[in-house]
Every structure is written in C-alpha cells, then in structure tokens.
Amino acid sequence: MFLKKRNKICKAAAVICGLCIGTAVLISGSHSVKADGENANGNDPTATPEASVEPSPTAEIPVNTDAPTMVPSEVPSTAPTAVVSPTAAPSAKPTAKPTAKPTPKPTENPYKNIKLNHKSVKLGLGELVKLSLGSKAKGTKWSTTNSTIVSVNSKGWLRGLKPGKASIKGEYKSKTYTCKVTVKDKGIEFLNYEMKKSEVLRLHLDDKDKAKWTSSNTSVAKVSEGKITALKEGSVTVKADTGKKVYSCNITVDNKEKGVIYLTFDDGPTSSSTPKILSILKKNNVKATFFTIGMDSVKEKYIKQEDEEGHTVAIHGASHDYDKIYASDAAYMKNIRTQQNNIYKVIGKKSWITRFPGGSSNLVSRHYSRGIMSRLVKEVDKAGFAYFDWNVSSGDAGGAYTSSQVYNNVIRGLNKSRDNVVLMHDFANNNKTIGALDSIIKYGKSHGYVFKPITSSTNEVHHGVQN
Ligand code: ZN
Numbered sequence: 245m246f247l248k249k250r251n252k253i254c255k256a257a258a259v260i261c262g263l264c265i266g267t268a269v270l271i272s273g274s275h276s277v278k279a280d281g282e283n284a285n286g287n288d289p290t291a292t293p294e295a296s297v298e299p300s301p302t303a304e305i306p307v308n309t310d311a312p313t314m315v316p317s318e319v320p321s322t323a324p325t326a327v328v329s330p331t332a333a334p335s336a337k338p339t340a341k342p343t344a345k346p347t348p349k350p351t352e353n354p355y356k357n358i359k360l361n362h363k364s365v366k367l368g369l370g371e372l373v374k375l376s377l378g379s380k381a382k383g384t385k386w387s388t389t390n391s392t393i394v395s396v397n398s399k400g401w402l403r404g405l406k407p408g409k410a411s412i413k414g415e416y417k418s419k420t421y422t423c424k425v426t427v428k429d430k431g432i433e434f435l436n437y438e439m440k441k442s443e444v445l446r447l448h449l450d451d452k453d454k455a456k457w458t459s460s461n462t463s464v465a466k467v468s469e470g471k472i473t474a475l476k477e478g479s480v481t482v483k484a485d486t487g488k489k490v491y492s493c494n495i496t497v498d499n500k501e502k503g504v505i506y507l508t509f510d511d512g513p514t515s516s517s518t519p520k521i522l523s524i525l526k527k528n529n530v531k532a533t534f535f536t537i538g539m540d541s542v543k544e545k546y547i548k549q550e551d552e553e554g555h556t557v558a559i560h561g562a563s564h565d566y567d568k569i570y571a572s573d574a575a576y577m578k579n580i581r582t583q584q585n586n587i588y589k590v591i592g593k594k595s596w597i598t599r600f601p602g603g604s605s606n607l608v609s610r611h612y613s614r615g616i617m618s619r620l621v622k623e624v625d626k627a628g629f630a631y632f633d634w635n636v637s638s639g640d641a642g643g644a645y646t647s648s649q650v651y652n653n654v655i656r657g658l659n660k661s662r663d664n665v666v667l668m669h670d671f672a673n674n675n676k677t678i679g680a681l682d683s684i685i686k687y688g689k690s691h692g693y694v695f696k697p698i699t700s701s702t703n704e705v706h707h708g709v710q711n
Pocket residue numbers: 510511560564601602
C-alpha cells in the first residue's frame with residue numbers, strides 16, 4: 245500500500261513542491277550544498293575543472309569558479325553579443341583584485357564563469373539539493389525531464405520523488421546545462437501526508453544519521469524527533485536535517501472524522517480464513533489491518549494479497565509463543581523486528597505498526613518476566629513502533645461461539661465519538677467471524693461509520709499495562 249501511496253504522493257508532490265522547497269533555503273543552513281550568493285566572490289583559480297568532478301550531493305561544491313581554461317570551449321560560435329553588466333565581469337575592475345591571476349581576454353562572453361555546481365546528483369526520496377549556475381546566472385530557467393521522479397523549482401531546488409533517473413536542465417542565455425539525477429529508493433518515509441486534527445504521525449528516515457526536525461508552521465503541526473502532531477487545519481512542510489542531507493514531507497491537516505472503525509485481524513494469515521475475509525472486505529470495499537504472525541509460502545501469498553488490496557500488513561510477531569517472546573525484553577524486540585523484516589521481504593515495505601500478543605494489558609507475560617510489559621511499551625515506542633490494543637472485542641478468541649455472538653459483541657462495543665479498534669482473528673477456520681463480517685460492515689455503513697485501515701498516523705489505542 246505504501247508504494248501505491250507513494251506513487252500517488254509523488255504526483256501531488258511534484259505539483260506542490262515548488263511551494264515547499266522554496267522555503268528550504270531558509271532552514272537548511274547546514275546543508276553542505278551552498279545556495280546562491282554564499283560564495284559569490286569565490287574566485288578560486290585552483291578549483292577543479294568541472295569535467296573531472298562527479299560531485300556527490302553531500303560534497304562541498306564551489307558554486308562559482310573562475311577557471312580560465314573554461315572559457316574557450318564554452319563559447320559557442322553563435323554567441324550573442326549580450327551586454328554584460330559590470331558586476332558580472334571581474335576584469336572590468338582589475339585593480340579591485342591585485343592578487344588575481346591575469347584575467348583572460350576581456351571579451352564580453354556571456355557564458356564566462358557560468359558553470360553548473362553538479363553534473364550529476366544522487367538523491368534520496370524527499371531529499372532536497374540546490375542546483376546553481378553561480379550567482380551571476382540570474383534568471384536561469386530550470387526544468388525536469390520527468391516530474392514524477394525529480395522536481396525542480398524556480399530557484400533550482402531539486403526534490404527526489406520516485407526511484408529512477410531523470411535530468412534537470414538549466415537554461416541561461418539560450419545555453420542549456422544538464423545535471424543527471426538518480427533518485428534512490430531510500431529517504432523519508434512519506435513525501436506527502438494528509439492528517440486529521442489531533443493525529444500523531446511518526447516519520448522514519450532511512451538515513452542512519454540523527455536528524456534535526458523542523459516544521460514550517462508549528463501552530464498547524466509541531467514535530468519532535470520525527471513525531472508530528474497535527475494541531476489545526478492548514479499545510480506545513482516538515483524537514484529533517486541530518487547535517488549532511490535535508491529531507492522534506494508536506495503535511496496537510498484537516499478536520500477529524502467521527503466514528504471510524506478499524507477492523508483488525510490477528511494471528512493469520514491462514515488459508516482457511518484469510519481468503520474468505522479478504523473477499524468479504526473486497527466486496528464491501530472496506531480496508532482493514534492484519535496483525536500477522538510468522539512467514540512461510542502460504543502466509544507469503546496472503547500477505548501479498550492483503551497489501552495489494554490496500555489493507556495494512558502489521559506486526560504481531562514472528563512467533564506467538566508467550567514463553568519465548570516474553571522471556572526477556574531483547575527476545576520481544578527481536579520477535580517484532582524479525583516479523584518486520586519478514587514482511588519487508590515480501591511486500592517491500594517496513595511496517596511500524598504492532599500489537600502485543602495478548603495485548604499490552606496481558607498478565608500471562610508475568611510468568612516469564614515480571615514487569616516486562618511496563619518496560620516494553622516504552623522500548624517499542626522508543627524504537628519507532630506504534631502499538632495498538634483494541635477498544636472493541638469481538639470475543640472470537642473466547643466467549644463468542646456463533647456468528648451472532650460475534651456480531652452483537654462488535655456492534656454493542658461501537659461508539660460514534662471515538663476511533664473504534666475492533667479485535668478479530670483470521671486464525672484457522674474462524675467461521676463465526678467470517679459469518680458475521682458482512683453484517684458488521686453493513687451495520688457500520690448504515691450507521692454513518694467509516695472503515696479505515698490503521699496507518700502511521702492513526703491514534704494509538706492502548707490498554708493499561710498490568711505487568
Ligand atoms: Zn494474537
């Protein structure tokens with residue numbers, strides 16, 4: 245789902261990035277690619293000739309060099325005899341720089357000193373890098389050969405949008421300069437995200453460096469260490485600056501919906517229950533969340549299907565064995581990381597959404613490690629995971645034995661004034677839930693509820709920890 249979402253996001257981002265990255269120059273002061281004007285007087289005759297440079301986007305690149313050897317090859321035979329302003333020609337005031345090397349012939353060459361700061365750039369998703377022809381190339385027209393892969397705004401700021409290759413062209417006085425761009429599949433988790441007021445979204449960076457997070461408008465959404473809290477309606481750009489690279493995500497905040505139902509299915513997938521559940525969900529056009537256990541070829545097939553049909557594939561664990569997973573804090577963390585990796589290998593997306601086997605309020609873990617749940621709820625959060633308990637139980641793992649019991653448990657538990665997280669199971673042969681599901685969805689829809697899958701910004705629903 246994330247991939248599809250990303251594609252969708254890319255198109256939107258390509259349109260609006262001009263707005264968002266226009267402000268980048270203000271916040272990305274520590275970014276090592278210098279902006280226009282920062283070294284406008286950088287007449288460095290020792291600068292490496294452009295042809296031998298394959299700059300990495302993180303390298304210090306002189307924006308504007310005066311390498312005299314550049315000049316002859318840069319003069320096309322049809323060079324227009326444009327009038328060059330005095331400030332554009334250092335040779336006009338030779339006395340101003342007594343230590344400078346003898347200047348080349350004082351031809352009025354409009355391309356003199358004009359050079360692209362990057363011939364090629366590797367960008368992460370959502371990463372911002374500035375292209376420049378130097379401070380003298382005023383009015384450069386920037387364009388991209390593929391706006392779904394990389395965008396560029398009028399100031400030359402690039403933003404990686406989708407893995408792939410494209411070129412950026414800078415047109416200055418009828419000469420075109422080209423920068424080849426490769427966008428990698430790593431970067432910031434979302435490029436564009438819609439949030440409801442009071443939702444909290446956790447953003448993850450693939451970059452291992454610790455980032456400084458900032459919001460362009462802290463009254464609309466504030467951010468602290470990747471956790472974004474939506475405060476009021478509006479749009480903001482959230483940036484993560486690692487000191488070497490800057491990434492951005494565009495956040496739109498609007499009003500919160502009332503009466504959301506999150507259907508969740510634990511302990512699957514299984515060949516006897518999961519396909520039947522998926523088919524009922526599909527028929528009703530409802531997206532749900534699957535807290536999966538383990539991986540094998542059968543599970544792989546259904547996890548792929550869950551993802552392809554727009555459901556959220558989440559983490560219950562590689563194992564559900566209480567004695568093993570609650571034996572120690574490290575054992576539990578390993579159990580969810582293993583399943584995160586299992587899922588990643590199958591659908592190519594990292595899930596950060598988890599549910600403790602037995603819920604965070606379970607007492608069974610006490611047999612294996614006293615106080616472990618109190619420690620784990622903090623540790624899981626610190627590691628970047630969100631955990632979801634439930635506030636509506638179908639009783640299908642005990643207590644409910646028929647479809648009508650499952651149905652009644654669910655609809656009695658629903659409450660219009662909150663987010664309803666419904667606990668159900670797709671373990672083997674769970675026919676009572678399969679038999680109730682269609683009626684539960686019809687009840688919800690006819691009573692004004694909306695069904696949604698849990699996402700990175702869904703408010704976490706927690707039980708009280710008892711161990
Ligand atoms: Zn379970």
